[in-house]
Structures are given as structure tokens and as C-alpha cells.
Amino acid sequence: MQHPIQRLLYVPETSTLYTCTGPHIHSFNARIGESLAKWTAPAAVRQVKKKKGGKNNGNGGNVAGKKRKSGDEGVEGEEEVKDTGEEEGEEEEDVEGEGSDNNNSSRIISARAGKYIVTVTNEDKAVRVLDGDGLAELSSRIMPKRPCALALTDSDTTILVADKFGDVYSLPLLLSPEAAPAVPPATTPKDSGSKRHRTEIIHDLPFAHKLLLGHVSMLTDLLSVTTTTREGQKRKYIITADRDEHIRVSRYPQSWVIEGFCLGHTAFVSKVLVPGWAPQEVISGGGDVWLGRWRWADGKCLQRIEVARVLEEIVGRKVAVGKEGGDSGSSREGTEGQEGGYKVKEEVCKPAVVGIWEVPERKAIIVAFERIPALILFATQYQALTHHTTIPLPGNPLDLTVDPTSSSFWVSLAPSSTTATSDFPLLQHITLAANNEWENTTKGDKTARAVSEEISKVRYVGDVKILNEGLLYTTGSLRKGFGKDKE
């Protein structure tokens, strides 16, 4: 089958569209619709992990077995089965060992008007800086835990990296020769060799870095915001979102001062966006049936944008999330949370926001939900966001990138059914008119044609389930009591 494009990035300054397809990054000139360059992530050096018995990130049975001997605390034991494995910070596929050529790019951003591209490769947990032009690799820095989000600050000289363990690091965009020690410190995994050392929290990474802040929860998104006070002073902030419903606002670079939280979500937060036309606000989405619009300076919720009904129209069944705790799936044996109602969960579609993007000229935001073949467009009316239109798609949206100059965007798709034909449209181009009416302009878009031509050469031969759950649809598994139980 064709490999779907898991990430898209358009850089308006250079009119270049970047696509991430598995471990490959391609670049395209969007003016003339021509393929420019290609880069492939090196295969991850796999550290063979033998049995991880007794550790909490083992499979459910393992954990349950461990709990059984711990005496009469049935309730506690039941809960532990839902362990997310965050503690170890490793994904299961690390243990499984299924080929190491899938060092997929999971994040991509551009720096300094497209001069550089920063990307994260999943398998080796590396943050890589590429040359925006020819996609030559300039640096590669292996992080201790898998990076989940990237941002830039200090006029694009510093990369912010949020990881699965809940920590945010800052790294200089470019390595200066003296900042990189030729001999890594003795505590790096390679030297110590033993399994024990490999899983330690390594704070002395072999490159310049700073640990800025941390949540005790997996981070899902990260924003860097700069505002100016009335006196004209610059104020920089970091906004972080986590799997445990938090949106945190911290200062930068005094990142140890937490300015506040935007609290109210009752399921994971997977995306946050500060719209260009309202820099004092943040829009959030995740596992709730609503999106939040907040004033992030004081954490006030300005609006709850309900999405359940809009989604129900698309999927044709009920969209809801069960009562927190009750729906968490661990009540199989009914020890504590014997709330009824969660049994109907097969019927209910639980929303998971995969992305929120802005179309600045139109003061509109576009939201995509996991495995829902449509985009939902919200327009600004009297500062509030209201549902304007729904754009049906021939597949499930994976990522989207906006060309702000023409108020158009590309969206990458994955087939929503398993019986996909070989000429499945991987990329669509959609243009928004001044009144926010949309038009599918894929046919006339030279770039989309060039992308399709080039990307259709990338084949995926492995197990579709691994592709789907490991790369394409990872947001839904953030829901509690859902991730590990499934397998």
C-alpha cells in the first residue's frame, strides 16, 4: 500500500511544502509544483531489550501477576493494570523489535523563515536539524525520552522540546563547536552498558541543553508565546499541555515560575493554539466533547465550543465521553467503579482532537478529529468561535498545513477503510473564500500533483495495524484506561 503522509509543513517564506512519509522527508516547490529534495532518517540503532519482567511497563498480565501476590488490596491492584508505561518512557514497539527502518518523523517545524527544518524521529528519539534547502542533516541530538512536541523561541535560536516523560528542554538551534564536547560524559548510556543505567534519567546529555520545566504526565503539545507589555517590554511564555488535562503557563526563560493553569478539561489535552488575531487567548482540544477558548494570562475559560453535535452529523452515531473514571475500562471485574453505561462504549464515538490550525486572514480555525473523515471549520463572530462549516474528506485527516497568503491549505489523508484502492488521494488542497466557503482545489494544484507522484513511490509493506496505532492514530490512545488495555 501507499504510505500516508503523517506530517505536513508549508513554509510560506520559501514557498516550500515538506512532507513526512514514514522515515522520509520530501520537499516540494509549491510555486511550480516540483519535487526538490529528499532526506531519510537513518535506521535507529536498536538496543535489544530483553525481558522487562516485574517492571510496570510490561503487559497487563505481567502487572496483574505482580499485583496478585500483594495481598488484600483488590481495588489498588485493579487500577494498576491501567499503567500507561510513562514511568519507563518507552513504547511497546521498542520491546517487540519489528524492524528498525521505521524511524518515522513525528514532528516537523521550520526555523528562521525556512532556512532550517527541525524534526523529531520517533524510534531513536532524536531532534534533528536539517538544512531547509537541500535537506542535509546538520545535527542530531538524542533525547533521553521520546519528544512529543517542538517549538522555537529566542528569535528562532532555541528549540524547545517537550517529551513523553513530561519534561521540557531547551536546545540551541545550531550547535556551536565548543558547546559539543568531543567525548561524551561517562554517564551516557553507551559507556555504562548495563540495562539499569540505560533507563536512568540522564540530566547530563552530551550537548548543550537546559531542563526548563516538567509535568508528572506525558506532554502532548507545547507553544512559545511572546507578548509586549504596555511599557514595551517583551514577555515570553511557554504553554504546555498534558495527558492529565492540564494546560500550564510558565515564564521563559525563568521557567520555574508557573504563572497559571487553564483548568477545566476532563480528558487529555492534545492540542493548543494561540491564534494570531487573539494572542492573549489559547484554544485547546483533546478528548473532551468541547474545545476550550481561554485567556491564558489568568486561566479564565472564555468559551466552551461544543463539538458533539457537529461530529454526530458526520459519524452518524452518538459522540460522547463517559463519566470520568467510570469509562476508564478497568471496571471489567467491577471492584470500585461499577458505574453502568460504559458498556455501550462500542456505540459511542469518543472524540480525540488531532490538530487545530488557524487561517489567519479568515480568522478561522480548522479542527481535525481522529478517524473522522472531515474537517470542522470555526469562524470568529464577535470574538467567539462558532461552527461555520464541515468539510467532508475522502479519508481520515492526519495533518494539515496552511498557506496564509492564499488562505488555502493542504491536508494529508489516510484511507478510512481497510480496502483502500491504490490510487487513494493522499493529499488534498482546499481553498477558503473570503466568506469562509471552501472549495476543493486539489485538481488544479500543481503541488498536490507533484506530491502524489513522488509519495506514491513510498510503499508500506508492514502490518497496517502497527502503522495505524504506532504512527497515524496515536491521539485516541491518550485516553485513560484505553492505551495498554487494548493490546
Added chain:
Amino acid sequence: MSTPPIASVSASPPAKRQKPSSGQRTGHRSAYRSDPMRQGLPQKKHYRQRAHANPFSDHQLVYPPCPADMDWGKHFSSSPATPEERKVEVADIGCGFGGLIISLPKVLPGVRMLGMEIRTQVTEYVDERIRALRHLEGGEAYGDVGVIRANAMKFLPNFFERSQLRKVFLCFPDPHFKARKHKARIVSPTLASEYAYVLAPAGVLYTITDVEDLHLWMAKHLDEHPLFERLTGEEIESDMCVAVMRNDTEEGKKVERNGGRKFVACWKRRVDPEWVE
């Protein structure tokens, strides 16, 4: 919570004797706990639980989406006049069997204090204990003492607003000896920022442990944190709460019995510094 082997030894012998050899559960503990006719103070042995809980797990926790949504009424029996007085000002994070919060009212009368504990049955014990104490003579003092099951490492900001607390206690926390478990420690450079967030300027963070390694670790990270200032030995000795923490916590008593050492260190929350660009 610390030195788990001792904790289980002290509680387990009667439990073992009652366990039939077939391995079947008799449910005597849960029967005891749910007995509506039970009188007096609860007995610890019926609330035995292992010493650790993984702070990274998704426990079936109940917590408010934000502090304003918290209904404190059911956790306290006192009824202060103003909303300000109704706010919790003291938090004992990882309160264990509740020795500290039950003794604190004698030095901090009329201050609302909350014990937070992640283990269900230990929390239940403390809750029962507080409820029973309220019915005893002079029990009004316990109207301002409450306990809640919570993972404070994850959800502290769900319970408390910025600068709400005057005192935060971290008594005999789980030492997590292994280096790769250090993120699970209750003090880490990044978590210290959260304690600073909930503490008011000049509020105090108290720590006590019998594990020297952990003491040095906590001291290092809090000393290095720009928002915390270490209290001097004199300041510590003159603080009534320190004496309570040393002598009235369950772990404190146990360490005393075993002739162990106790390491105390306290920090004052500084005011937020000027912004730097």
C-alpha cells in the same frame, strides 16, 4: 511511607494468622471497614496496604477539574464564615496514617489543613480516624482537618490556586532509591516549581526523612531552586510545626523507636522575581 519492610512487619502478624491456608480471602478487613455499628477510633491493622503506589499510573482518582469546582464541605465539619477562611492553607502531601495533620491543630488552631494520600485504604483509615476524633471530647479542633485521596504530584493545581497555601509538608516520603525512579520522588527540580506555585510568598515547605540520601537530594534541588530559600537552624527550631513533624508523625515515632536519625529541612517561598527579557 518510607522504610516499607518495617511498616509491613508491624502490621502483618495478626493478618497472617487470620488468613486461611487455602489463600481464599475472608474479607474480614473490608467487613470491618464497612461495619456501620463500629464504634470508636479505627484500628490501623484493618487498613493495611503496601507501602508504594506508582505516581505515574492512572489511578481511579477523583479530583476537581479546577480548584473552584472542589466541594470542600464534605471534607471538613467546621463552618467558617468567609470563603477565605474556608480555603485550605496547609497541605500534608503523602500524609500516610495521618499523624501530622491530627496533631497540627494544637499548634495551628482554626487553620484548614488537608492530608493528601495516594493509597486508598490508608486514606480511608485517616478519614475514619478524623471522623471518630470529631465525636470525642474536644473534637471540634478536628473540624478543620480533612483528608483526601489524591496524586499530589499530578494534580496539586487541581486542588489549590496559585499562592493559596501557607505550609506544605513532605514527611517521610518514599525514598525511591533507584536512580531511574528519581522522577518519582516527591521533590524534583521540576516539581519544586509546582510547590512554589501553590505556596504563598513567605509560605514554608517542610521536609523530614530518615534516609540521608533522600535528604541530601531534596536539599540539593530545593536549594538550587530560585524560588526557595533555606531556613536556618534557628528558624527551624523555633517553628512549632517542626516539633510536631518530628515527634507526632507515625513514621517519626517509628524512627524514634528504632533509634534512627531524622533529617529536617525547611524552605521559605520567595516572592516571584522581576521579569527578565
